[in-house]
Amino acid sequence: MTLKLWNTMANTLEEIDPIVAGEIRMYNCGPTVYSDPHIGNFRSFLMADLLRRVVDQRGFKTTQIMNITDVGHLTTDDVADATGEDKLEKKAREEGLDPFEIARNYEKIFHDNAEQLHLRKAHAYPRATDHIPEMITMIEQLIERGHAYEVPGVGVYFRVQSFDQYGCLSGNTLENLDSGSRIAVDDRKESPHDFALWKIDEKHLMQWDSPWGRGFPGWHIECSAMSHKYLGGTFDIHTGGEDNIFPHHECEIAQSVGSGVGEFAKVWVHARHLLVDGEKMSKSKGNFFTINDLFEKGYQGYEIRYSLINSHYRQPMNFTLQGLEGDSKAIQRIRSLREKLQAAESESATATEDLQQRLQSARRSFDDCIDDDLNISGALGVLHEEVRWLGREEPAGEGAGQALEFLRHCDEILGVIFVEEESAEEELSEECMGWIRDREQARKDKDWALADELRDRLKDAGVLIEDGPEGTTWSRIR
């Protein structure tokens, strides 16, 4: 089977057919770096990572580009277009810092989180602010071709009327757009739907020189300019969150195709938003989680990752802490099987025919699910069934090795089984360590009453004690 993905443009499942044989070029809409990345952001980035991993595993030469939006888009509390206060500027004012510093700071947090959640590194993370000249060039091309016009002293706008395809991605064609409903009509624009490519505003903190005056770029042009620079005017896959479909991606198409650089992206893949406790995540509702919030609660990167990739990307996922806890149990079971297999691998034993056949067919089923529009849930079903079977069979030697190979194959996509624990366990207090030592002694003396009492005491102190065949271990209760 070959990889199929749901193409938002065609609204149908499509086989991925590379433009250049054996190569996939992909552009992912990345983070806007003016606040801590939250689980919703990462659901979308993880979808892109999954895609990246599948394409890698299928043997394509992959180029993955993820942009960093550090210009800060504008807030539009009452008025649309480039007239609100820039988010970065707002932060800068609140935090008393330079907007560039703030952007770099959050950019670093994004990269840290991405690493902690085991995302493969993209081949480049171009920043918008590093590509102002490219954006200016593209705007000039648009003006030349009649797709854009300057309003002196105000900026440059894209002439939506001039672009027939406008609306092809979102269905928001000019006829469908409810003129003026949420857009304050600005007389200086030819049409209310025209969007800013360059904006002049003296008060803006981030400014660059341009042929139209000192100002800053509109908020769609960066992706058109950077995707063109790094991937060419026509490339295979473009991803983003569903909210990007309109206006962002619609405008990108208009800019890229309009400027004549190429046909732009062939396949558009969009991740649905996630809900938290059944509602849209928002700070005021108190159901807002950043990745770092979850780390503070004691979750490992692979647990968070597993939970966020666990449901289909085109399905509105409902995130709950209870669900995360359950997912954590599920992934721990797989990881402990991995440990058992690793321990048994050195024994000398040959793999049974039955085992080899099972693993082979499981692997095929797993791949088929993944190829079918990234059906992770289906793939995990296959994995879990094998995990249960392997847990029962307890293969050793060669068999364990082959089982591990199967797990590794799955984990090339999942990225949750063979990755390491995030941070070394911090030290326990002297008191707790003392209790643990006392309990060891009590168990040797078969003083079960004392041993149980100490275990309870440790539990109250937030330490879980487990006696296994390999000895006693402790872990933090979260």
Place this chain on the structure above:
RNA sequence: GGCGGCAUCGCCAAGUGGUAAGGCACGGGUUUGCAAAACCCGCAUCCCCGGUUCGAAUCCGGGUGCCGCCUCCA
């Protein structure tokens, strides 16, 4: 008003014409000093009403409910 999506066990979630994967939770076991972990057993006829078909969760028609986007938002 326009565009799009969804409705399967307590919760999460596969399945797209052949008679309901999987995970978590739960109940009963094996094991364990007890417990944990692991393993075994059990646990749904698919929002409603019509229709097509030998056969539908899956296709068609009509309801009902929920959600996203329509220039901040992954």
